Amino acid sequence: MRVMVTGATAPLGSAIVGALLAEPEVELVLGVGTEHRGAPISPRMVYLRADLTHRREVHDLIHRAATAHAIDTVVHVGQHRNPHDDGTRVHAQSVDSVRALVLACSEHATIRRFVYRSFANVYAQPHATTTLIDEDTPLELDHRAPQWLRDRVEADLTVCGYRGGSLQISVLRCAEVVAPDIGSQLWDYLSSRICFRPAGFDPMINVLAIEDAASAFVAAVRSSVSGVFNVCGAETLPLSRAISESNRTAIAIPGGLLAPLYGLRRAATGFEFRYDLNARRFHLGSLLDGARALGKLGYVPRTRVRWPRPWWRVLLERLAETRA
Amino acid sequence: MLERCAPIYERYFRVASYGSEQVPAEGAAILVANHGGTLPVDAAMLCMDILRSSARKRIPRAICDHFVARLPVVGTLLSRCGTVSGTRANVAHLLERGELIAIWPEGTTGPAKRFRDRYRIQAWRVGFAELAIRYRAPIVPVAILGAEESWPLMTKLGLHWFGAPYVPVPAWPVPLPTHYRIQYGTPILLGDDARDADDPEIVAAGAARVRAVIERQLQDLRMARRGIFR
Numbered sequence: 174m175r176v177m178v179t180g181a182t183a184p185l186g187s188a189i190v191g192a193l194l195a196e197p198e199v200e201l202v203l204g205v206g207t208e209h210r211g212a213p214i215s216p217r218m219v220y221l222r223a224d225l226t227h228r229r230e231v232h233d234l235i236h237r238a239a240t241a242h243a244i245d246t247v248v249h250v251g252q253h254r255n256p257h258d259d260g261t262r263v264h265a266q267s268v269d270s271v272r273a274l275v276l277a278c279s280e281h282a283t284i285r286r287f288v289y290r291s292f293a294n295v296y297a298q299p300h301a302t303t304t305l306i307d308e309d310t311p312l313e314l315d316h317r318a319p320q321w322l323r324d325r326v327e328a329d330l331t332v333c334g335y336r337g338g339s340l341q342i343s344v345l346r347c348a349e350v351v352a353p354d355i356g357s358q359l360w361d362y363l364s365s366r367i368c369f370r371p372a373g374f375d376p377m378i379n380v381l382a383i384e385d386a387a388s389a390f391v392a393a394v395r396s397s398v399s400g401v402f403n404v405c406g407a408e409t410l411p412l413s414r415a416i417s418e419s420n421r422t423a424i425a426i427p428g429g430l431l432a433p434l435y436g437l438r439r440a441a442t443g444f445e446f447r448y449d450l451n452a453r454r455f456h457l458g459s460l461l462d463g464a465r466a467l468g469k470l471g472y473v474p475r476t477r478v479r480w481p482r483p484w485w486r487v488l489l490e491r492l493a494e495t496r497a
Numbered sequence: 498m499l500e501r502c503a504p505i506y507e508r509y510f511r512v513a514s515y516g517s518e519q520v521p522a523e524g525a526a527i528l529v530a531n532h533g534g535t536l537p538v539d540a541a542m543l544c545m546d547i548l549r550s551s552a553r554k555r556i557p558r559a560i561c562d563h564f565v566a567r568l569p570v571v572g573t574l575l576s577r578c579g580t581v582s583g584t585r586a587n588v589a590h591l592l593e594r595g596e597l598i599a600i601w602p603e604g605t606t607g608p609a610k611r612f613r614d615r616y617r618i619q620a621w622r623v624g625f626a627e628l629a630i631r632y633r634a635p636i637v638p639v640a641i642l643g644a645e646e647s648w649p650l651m652t653k654l655g656l657h658w659f660g661a662p663y664v665p666v667p668a669w670p671v672p673l674p675t676h677y678r679i680q681y682g683t684p685i686l687l688g689d690d691a692r693d694a695d696d697p698e699i700v701a702a703g704a705a706r707v708r709a710v711i712e713r714q715l716q717d718l719r720m721a722r723r724g725i726f727r
Contacts, residue, residue, distance in 0.1 A: 304566075304587050373569025377576070457566050458576070462590065 175201045176394055177244045179225060179274070180251030182206035184355045185290070188387035189248060194218060196391060203242050205234065205251070225251060225270035226262070235277035239284060246286040246394050247278050254356030256321040256447045257439070267324035272331050279340045288393045291329040291346045293403070293461050294322055298453055307462040308346070308401045319450060333401065341399040343470075345389055348381040348405045348461050351478045355383070361446040363419040363481045369435070371428035375413045376458030381406030382476035392470040405463035407474035412455060419480040428456060506545045509674050510538075510643065516681035517550045519637055525592040526684070527629050528557060528599040529707050530639035531618055531715060532607025535667035537561075539644035539677075543599060544578075546679050555597045560588060562604055564660035585624070592632040599639075600625045602704070605662050609653060612668075615645035616715050623704035626687055630703065631694035635684035638707050640714035641677065646725045648672035675725045680714045 176193055180186035181204030193199045194215045204213070204220045213220050221238055223230045239247070253266040271289070278284045296306050297313040312326050329344060336342045351357050359380065362368060381404065389404040416423040426434070435448040448455075466472040482490070506512050520526065530543055540559055547557040559575075560583040566572045581587045583600070591598050601607060606619035629636050648671075653663040687693075687703035694700065 304582055304584070305590050307586060310586075371569075373573065375573045457572070462586075 174199050174246055174394065175203070175242060175244050176246045176248060177203040177205060177239055177242075178248045178250065179205045180249075181220065182208045182210060183251065184352055185350060185383060185386055186250050188383050189250060189390045190214075190218065192384075192387040192391045193394065196395070198395075201242055201244075203238065203244055207251075225274060226265040228269075228273050231270065231273040231277055235274070235281055235284070239281065243283050245283055246288065247274070247284055248288045248290075248390055248394060249274055250290040250390070252290065252356070253321075253324070255445055256319065256356075256358070256450055257445065259320040263320065264324055268328045268331065271328040275332050275335050275340075275342070279335055279338055284340065286341045286343070286394070286399075287332070287335075288343045288345065288390060289329075289332045290390070291332070291344050292325050293346055293348050294450070295326045295329050295346060296459075298457070298459055304459060305462045306403070306459050308403055308465055319447070321447075322450065336399065341397070343393045343396070343399050344401045345393055345404045345466075346401065346461070347386055347389070348379045348403075350383055350386050351380045351480070352383045353481070356445070358446055358451055359415070360481055361444055362451070363416065363421055365438075365442075365444070366421060366483075367424055368416045368419075368421045369424050369426050369431055370412055370416070371431060371456055372425035374428070374456045375411045376454060376456060377409055377460060378412055378415060378454065378458060379405050379409045379460045380415070380478045381474065382408075382478045384476040385474040388475075389466065389470070389472045392466075392472045396470050398469045400465070400469065402466040402470060402472075403461040403463050404466055404472065405461040405474060406478065407476055408478050409460060415480065420483050420486055428452070431455075502541070502545060503549075506542060506549070510542060510647070510677040511674075512542055512546055512677040512679060514546050514550045514679045514681075517546065517679075519681040519683060520547065520555065520597070521635060521637075521684065522555070523595070525595045525632055525634040526597050527592075527625055527634050527636045528597065528639050528681075529625055529636050529711070530599065530601055530641050531616070531711055532601040532603040532644075533610070533615060533641070534608055534644035534648040534672065535650045535665045536648065537601075537608065538648060538672055539641045540599070540601065542644075542677050543639060543641060543679060547597070547599075557597050557599045558591050559599045560601075564662070567659045568661070569659070585628075588624075588628055589632070592628060592634050602708075608665065609650065609663065612645070612649040615649070616642070616719065618708055618712060621704060621708050623700050626703040626707065627694045627700045630688035630700065631691050633686070633691060635686050636707055637684050638682035638710040638714065640680045640682075640711050640718055642680075642715065642718040642722065643675040643677035643725065646673065647675040647677075673726075676722070676727060678718050678722065680718055682710050682714055685710070 202218045223234045278287050296310045432448045544557050559580045561580045602622040603619045649668045651668040652666045656664045
């Protein structure tokens with residue numbers, strides 16, 4: 174297998190590249206990112222710098238670099254992360270680049286497989302009653318939703334629209350990967366010392382470790398099955414427990430006050446966390462049903478999430494590790 | 498939680514259970530019961546009864562109305578007790594996993610009925626019958642006696658807080674310590690084949706059959722009791 178991975182310099186992309194290189198049947202990994210990078214981590218890896226928001230660069234990447242390296246599988250995980258950004262540039266990165274990439278891949282001579290990273294947020298929960306979300310749950314098509322969400326839904330539907338042709342497409346709708354610098358809303362929420370949560374609600378949340386996310390992508394790359402798959406994490410726990418795991422103080426306040434409070438907080442500190450994007454899941458727990466990914470891809474989540482810790486606890490843990 | 502609620506089950510309502518051995522010891526099964534009283538105390542007593550007196554002490558997964566999950570405190574509490582919102586996907590998933598689920602097909606029309614209509618089954622949804630046929634799950638009809646007199650509804654306020662169809666006003670602030678009786682019937686296997694679930698007539702006939710059994714059980718229990726507190 175010869176695999177191209179976009180977003181290869183981001184934490185998830187790096188983890189996928191590492192997991193792919195650990196597979197003996199992977200002959201070559203072509204990493205693509207927007208940043209300059211030093212020497213590749215393996216002789217089986219090639220790194221290329223490309224800005225996928227430019228159609229010409231996408232064309233050249235697929236029809237020149239991918240052809241030269243005889244790439245047969247493309248994994249697209251490069252996504253815009255900050256939910257506060259909007260405008261045409263963000264749309265170009267989140268949607269137009271995906272459209273250009275999947276179109277180019279569908280016309281390519283050697284590329285047979287396209288694996289796309291989507292998100293659990295794309296599911297609509299109009300009545301917020303479904304506890305378990307399977308792949309047939311309707312998507313969020315509300316025009317009043319923030320651009321961050323609308324772009325993700327549009328990109329997901331764009332990729333799904335190319336299914337049925339000669340290109341095998343797998344869309345992995347992942348639960349939230351809780352890790353730093355990955356655009357995780359929960360990580361950002363739990364990074365502050367005091368976490369406000371809606372009074373009277375303590376929903377169950379499912380979180381995905383970055384190692385499990387990488388193993389899901391490897392499973393999708395290795396599989397010959399195409400389709401839409403929910404990728405859930407190994408850990409399902411109440412929100413209050415996630416807060417206590419992170420050694421934070423939870424304060425319950427009426428739900429209606431949380432959006433303005435976190436709006437003020439963002440204005441003061443520049444946090445990425447947006448309460449309006451998370452309001453539904455902070456009130457009503459809905460979990461991804463990962464049965465299809467288990468049955469068809471053989472994906473089993475195993476790794477527990479490393480929650481954000483206060484600096485003194487990280488220091489203590491490192492000291493303990495050093496002693497051990 | 499179970500131990501804390503035990504005095505309510507044993508001493509306050511003095512629940513008498515008949516035929517709990519009818520509950521399958523394993524595999525998917527559906528308990529279908531009548532519903533009454535201002536708040537679902539009858540549902541809580543049925544779940545307690547299953548936990549305490551059924552042969553294998555199975556954990557019943559009570560299926561609640563959609564709005565319940567949106568209620569502050571109550572939604573979270575019931576969710577922690579194993580209650581699940583009554584969506585098709587949720588119920589299907591539980592049956593696939595071989596769980597024991599409890600359904601009250603009257604929904605909110607049961608607790609909303611007037612005192613003079615007590616133990617008269619109201620609107621009877623048929624979705625449980627379809628799922629029972631599709632997943633070949635036996636239905637155990639359950640009659641619950643005592644809830645209607647314990648905590649009757651005085652009136653309904655037309656407020657739709659948190660998506661609730663109404664705000665109930667009970668006749669008295671706490672339920673009376675009526676003597677609860679729970680009667681389990683013989684399990685019923687509806688339909689001959691899983692494909693019968695797609696036939697609306699078979700589904701409706703199956704649901705009506707279960708309803709008739711519960712009505713007969715209720716009648717028998719009412720005839721046999723000497724008073725609502727005895």
